Amino acid sequence: MADPGAASRLSCNGAVEHVHEDRAGRVLHRLREPRRPPAWMVRQVRCRDGGCTFPGCGTRAFTEAHHIAWYRFGGRTTLENLTLVCAFHHRLVHEHGWTIRRSPDGGLAWLRPDGTAHVPGPVLRGADVDPGGEPVTYGPFGEPGSPRPAPSPRMLPLPAARAGPDP
Structure with missing residues (x-):
């Protein structure tokens, strides 16, 4: 358990089903x-x-x-x-x-x-700030000033046209 x-x-994320029954147990109304x-x-x-x-x-x-x-x-x-x-x-x-x-x-x-x-608290990677207030980014091996890699196309949000209701 x-x-x-x-x-x-x-x-x-489960489903709930409401069932209204009479005293004899007959289903009068079912609402999902x-x-x-x-x-x-x-x-x-x-x-x-x-x-x-x-x-x-x-x-x-x-x-x-x-x-x-x-x-x-x-x-x-x-x-x-x-x-x-x-x-x-x-x-x-x-x-x-x-x-x-x-x-x-x-x-x-x-x-x-x-x-x-x-x-x-502060973001731990990729958005540190130097004493002058400018963001500092780090490369894969931690070298300051290395550019951050471009996001993978799989990680970009879907266009609004594809985010609508199912057909």
């Missing part, structure tokens, strides 16, 4: 609510967020569309209520009590279990 945090995280976002919506979230939205993370691997206001507590499956999180930061939310809040301007705040906002 999974611990409660793991069960919560694993059920995050989409907990899992459709493929077109996940593509939109990936295009918008670009990677994990935890401050300073940004990883694109092993990411999932996560409900900011949890589905089981009434959160809806909408673009505004979804954010992209990597597997590691998804565990922070479901197993360690972190929360995410969206501000009116669309920004996200990641809150620790005690309710304080997480403020990221």
